[in-house]
Amino acid sequence: MTLNRPRITARRVAAVAASAALVATGVAGLGPASAAPVEDAPAAASNGNDRTVAHDKAARQLTLTDGDLRMVVDYAGAARVTSFTQGGVELLADGMYSTAEIAGSGAVLDSRTLAADPTVKVRGKKVDLTFEMANDELAIDETWSFSLSKGDIDLDVDRTYDWAGDAAPSLAHNGQLEIGWARVWDNIRRPGDGGNIPIGNTYAGTDGFYLNEPNDRYGVEQSAFVMLANEGERALAVDATSADRDLATEFAYGGDNTYQQTQVRDDGEWEYIVGTKEQGFVYSGHSSNGTDRYIYLPVASADRTDSVSFSFATADFDAYYDLGGRINGIADTAALTSLLNDFGRSGVVDEEYGMSTVGLRYLGNGPYDLAHSNPTVMGYFDPAMTESQKGMLEYFRDYAQGANGHMFGRTYRLSNPWGDNNLHDADPAYAAAIAEMYDYSPDSEWLASMRDSAHRAIGYMLEERYDAPTGMFHNGITDCNSRRGIMEWNDAFYVKWQSGYVNELMYHALTKWATLERDVFGDTDRATHYADTASALKEQFNKDAADGGLWDPEMGSFAFWRCPDGTVQASVKHTQLNLQAIAFGMVDIDRARAILDDLDVEMKKNRLPMVPMNFYPILPNTEEWSGDHFQSGLEDGPIYPFMTELYMKAAAFVGERDRSLEYLDATLERYTRDGFVGWSFLDWSLEPRFGEEWFPTNANAAGGVYTAMLGIQPQPDGVQIAPNFPAAMNGTTVTRTIHENDELTVTYHSVLDQTVDYSAKDQTVVMEWSGQQPGAKYTVREGKRTHEVTADESGIVRYALEGRVKKTRVTLVDGSIEGHVLTTDVPENLAVGAPTMVSSSWEEDRFLQPGVTDGSRFSTDPSMGWSSDSELAVDHSEWVTIDLGSTARVARVDLLPRNYDGRDIGRGFPVDFTIETSVDGETWMPAAAETGFSQPTGFDVPTWSFEPRDARYVRVTGTSLRQTDGGYRMQLAEIEVFGR
Incomplete structure (x- = not known):
């Protein structure tokens, strides 16, 4: 559903006036005590200069005002902030208070219900609130110290524990503080790692992303956040610090609340309920994944004092959505900044834990995903994000590499911890990612610490998976008679023997590390070995399939893999494979241009605004995969928005200027429909087809504006600027951070x-x-x-x-500003969307009468095409007539056979048939006639050309049909009509 809500903008001349949020009351907190009523927001905002403390002793209430921030503190048998407004907008639904859950008994102490009123001291613009929370196991003496200072409301929380003699001093949960935010925020930004927790945004609507379902919970090992709201463009910085305690924060869904809970511990590493690092679970996302449990293991808390200082301050909203300057030519810059800063940043797990490709709610990632997550990080020029990604690489080095050097591919839940697997894309993806991160943050000491691990990953492939006679790498499958191969995550293909995708990644890794070995470490022998291997691989890769390579001259593209018997499989114009070959420099300029020219033809023929994974279905005798349905399942033709960025990279090499912006605008337009929520990819109708995790890497197109179109690419000794864009972007000015602070x-x-x-x-x-x-x-x-x-x-x-x-x-001065101009000339299909008349129609099993002109050139899950009825057990005639709407010049008719996922190709295609045209629908003129026409069995489209003529109607009549499903039917996926 498209929601008609105000969109955010990167910059506005005048701020949109904030409207007061409705405040829910009576919502249960995480402890046993019920929520206190929330007071109404003030009628008007502060004038921005106030800094006052008002004390109503009779009501046992304090009101603290600092600029546009206003807190109301209730101390009548409680210690709680009942109202917190910013510019007159109420921010709390369940208040602000302290809790402590005892690990053994599960008992909860809660400052909203106290045995006695707190003691209050007001000293000018400072307030101390002292109270006790106690039961038979534990007594906590706690003081809240508020102060107003230069636009901030500061709150120091000092807590002393006094455990009973027989009590185990361990807290299952330490809510110091707990904040029950109202659902007024759309995003929670984390400056420490560049990440973002998206609760909802302009495009997805409120509660559209995360923390929107019962038991959603997410934890991070940090305590500084910026709360962001699209409406009114509001930002609030919420920081917590401690002089002697490590801090972490859990966010939890609570109906009308988003709970923020600060955790404390002494030292060492945080420990998690979901699993250990050795099991692969810390990186997998600090998420409870919809289960009712905390993130962190109980924390020991002996007799001592904990001190946590909080700061609440109005922040600059624009600073968190700034595109770094002015980017011209993009149709919707608001969508661009939201895709980049809301959606894309949602993949950052935490400080030192890097970028996940599957978002926050879903556990699971691994070194194989670095081929996708690294380009995401590189589109941000955010030093915090870069450092976090480097930390993730260290994590994989320490926990995800086997004794033989092979990288464990993936882990995603306790039933599937780190272990042996055969994801051979993991090894080169990991090694290449290390080299890429060095470009972005050239720390030779860090690179040296990663060097041996990269050697081992590359060494595994060289020693165990390299076929010297062919010069390419392979997996362990030696029999291509079986459809079951080894899975790799590009995406979910079951590949046999020599994968084009893995070989491309190996070429990239070898090339990058050859340079590092020569220039950084001075190891000329290893550099030469890597470079020579890469050169041999490139040469073999580019050979025709008949000569031992992967290039299929008939398809004009690379096939996906090659079997030991020399046959190539999955020659389906796989776009990622072919675009990546260009981006990695594996092809010469002529082949690169030919690939882009051919891709443009396919895009126009299929009227696609975004690049699909492949243009043809993988044949059923090629692989076995239950989800493999063309355009709609893993991984046979769907559209991943992240492919836009890969096209940008290939276009930048070729110098093709126009399509990158066109595909970017289409990607942004699609994002505005639902914010890319609840799915990972689309079918060709651009409707969601798979409710898996969301893919933050689908924001790569937004980052590609900087790295591929504006061409800003950090290098260890500086920066490369390689622009590639159309004239519409002239006048663009951007500022980016190179390395750490340049x-x-x-x-x-x-x-x-x-x-x-x-x-x-x-x-x-x-x-x-x-x-x-x-x-x-x-x-x-x-x-x-x-x-x-x-x-x-x-x-x-x-x-x-x-x-x-x-x-x-x-x-x-004298260069070509046009660059490489695509020369594709694809005639317009006059029949798309045209109404039809038919002799009969079988309206079941996704066959529909309009399906014969819906523009879908294959039989797919949404549309199989048209089928006549099959009530007659004997051969008979059937026909379909297309009304073009008005008289047009017609010279060609194509009949696309039924072809569902490469299965039953040509089934129901007529044996004898005629093609006729008419101006008035009454007098018909023959255009073609066939007798004994062979059933189509491949991807070639049967075509009939004739002398151009005027026509409004086109009729195809089957006079002899094939027996299909026990009867005689005429079936077509599509009829196309052209003027030339």
Whole structure:
């Protein structure tokens, strides 16, 4: 459902006035005590300059005002904040209070119900509130110290424990504090790791993402957050610190509340109820995954004092949605910033735990996913996120690598801990990710700590999975007669022997590490070995299938895998495989251009706004996978939005300027419908087809704007800028953080003309312009100076600026601004959506009369096409007539056979038939006639061309039919009509 709600914007000239939220009352908290009534928000906001403490002793109530923040504290038999407003908007539904749950008995102490009133001291703009919570096992003396200071409301919580002599000093849960936020927030940002917990957003609606179902709970090993609300563009920084205690925070769903609970412990690592690091569970997401249990194991709490300081301050909303400047040409920048900053950041698990590809609620990830999660991180230029991703790589190094060097592929729940598996994409994905992270954060000491592990992962593949005669890597399947192979997560293919995807990742890993071994570690022998292996792999990979490679000249693309007997399988125009070959530099410029040209043809023929995983179904004798249904199941043709970014990378190499922006706009438009909630991919109708986890990597297209289109790519010794975009984006200016703290600002006057301002000293800025003539000479103007440069064999011109680069304008003076222009010429199908008349129609099993002109060129789950009825047991005639709506010039008719998932291809295709046209629907003119036509068995589309003529109606009549399902039927997936 599309929700008509105000959209957020990156910048607004005037802030939208915030409306007061409805405050729920009587909601049960996490302890046994019922919630206290919540007081009404004030009628008007503060003038922004107030800083006062009002004490109503009769009502036992304190009111603290600091700027636009206002807290009401009730101490009548309780210690609780009953109201907290920002600009007049009530932020609490269940108040703010303290709890402590004792591990053994489960008893809960709760400051909302006290045996005696707290003691109150007011000293100017400071307030102390002292009270006791006690039962037979534990007495807690606690003091809340409020202070108003420079726009903040600060609250220090000091707690002393006094355990009974026979009580075990252990807390199952330490709610110091517990905050029952009203459902007024859309996102919870974590500056410590760059992550985001999306509760709901403009596109998905309230409660659209996470913490929206009973028992949803999420924990992070940090305590500084920014609460964000789209409506009114409000932001509140909520920080907790402790001088001598480690802090963590759990967020939990509570109906009308979002509970925030601060946990404390002495030292060491946090321990989790769901499992241990050795089992692979800390990384898997600090989530209770819909079960009613806490995240952290009970924490010992002997006789001592815990002190936690909280700060509440209004923050700058725009700072958390800023795109880093002005990006021109994008149809919906509000959707872009939301996709990037709400959705994409939701994959960050925690500090030092990196980016998950399956979001927050779902446990499960592994080294194989680094091929997708690393590009996500790289689109943010966020040092905190980068450091967290490096921490995840360390985690995999320590816990996810076997003794033989092979990386464990995945873990996702207690029944499936880390263990042996055969996900061979995990090894190169892991090794390449280490090298990529070094580019983004060039710490040679960190790289050295990861080096041996990367050697071992690459070494496993070289020693156990390399076939020297063919120069390519393989898995353990040697018999291609079986449909069951080894699964790899690109995505859920059961691959036999030599996978194109794994070999591409190995080429990438070997190439990256050859450079590191030579330039960083000085190991020329290893560098040469890696480079030579990569070169041999590239050569073999590009050979025609008949000559031992993976290139299928008939399909004009790479096949997915090669069997030991030399046959290639899954030659289905797999886009990730083919685009990745371009992005990794495995093909020459001519082949790269041919791949993009052919992809453009398929996109136009199928009228697709976003790139699918593959254009043809995998044949049923190729693999065995129960979910493998073309366009709608793992993994046979669906659309992953993250593919937009991979196209951007391939287009940047080729210099194709236009489609990246078109696919990005389509991705953003699709995001606005439901916020990509509750599914991982789409079918070609762009409707959700699989309610699995959401994929934060589907935000990669947003990050690709910076890395592939604007072309900002950090390097260990500086930064490379390789722009590739259409004229609509001219005038774009962005600022990004390179490495840890170097600031880069680029103004893009055009794709060939940039002004660069880089704060770093003694680093190199390399300008790169693609889409030029290979080997041709060009002029680069730097300021007032000119230099002659030569394009390489791929048509890429490079120019290096060394030393301090301060507002330097650099222009490729005589370059081609158009780059590579796609030359595809696909005629318009005049029959799409046209009404039909039929002799009969079988309206079951997803066959529908409109299905013959719905534009779906294959039989799919949503639409099998059209089938005549089958009441007659003998051969007979059936027909279908298409009304084009008005007279048009017609010269060709294509009949696309039934083809469901590569099964029953051509079933029901007529044996004898005629094709006729008419201007008035009464007088018919023959266009083609066939007798004894062979049943189609492949992907070739039967086509009939004739002299162009005027026609409004096209009729196909089957005069002799095939026996199908016990009767005689005429069946077609689609009829297409063209003017040429």
